[in-house]
Amino acid sequence: MFSLTKRQAVILLGVVLLLVACWLLYQYFHQPQPVTVESQQLAETPAGVDLAAKNAHIDMLQSQLNEAAQQIAELKNKPPDTIIQTVPVEVIKTVEVERQKSGANFAIVTDPKQPDKQVDLKEVEKLPTETSVTLNQYNVFAYKKVIRGVNVYPDWSEVVRGNFKIDEVTADVSRRITKDGKYIGVVAGYDFKHDHAKAGLRYLF
Incomplete structure (x- = not known):
């Protein structure tokens, strides 16, 4: 029968505790980001959807990425899932509320006025309070066909x-x-x- 000495048991316990601590630290510093800001052009590609999925710690099949990107592209000239109209300091909160309300796994936010540029939400928050902010939000559901x-x-x-x-x-x-x-x-x-x-x-x- 396999047995450990007291010293070996202490070392093994220490290694296990160290691994658990490392895992907890990794989880703490690498928390999922369910909202990703992209340019409209990038959001319409599988690579853009994949980036947002990875930020949310979600694995998607290539077919799912293609489908989501195609749906976003088809919505280019139609109203997106959500049009965010709010004041600067409420942008991030509003996006997350809308994502949770829809039940989506993650969301991609774009600037309809500048489709080739990625909006910086941190910079948006610094705008004057009376500034009206309008962004497009695409909610993505990571479900297999x-x-x-x-x-x-x-x-x-x-x-x-x-x-x-x-x-x-x-x-x-x-x-x-x-x-x-x-x-x-x-x-x-x-x-x-x-x-x-x-x-x-x-x-x-």
């Missing part, structure tokens, strides 16, 4: 006796039907306990 799943249901009455026996197995495929992550799909499987196949619909929200 299609999700698949496999479900296995053991017979727990047998498992507790040390015999692994499966009661039922199902598989499902669902397609996203809304931007905020609602899905509808089909599920099929086999019930070994009652010896019959089954199929149905699945709605995820």
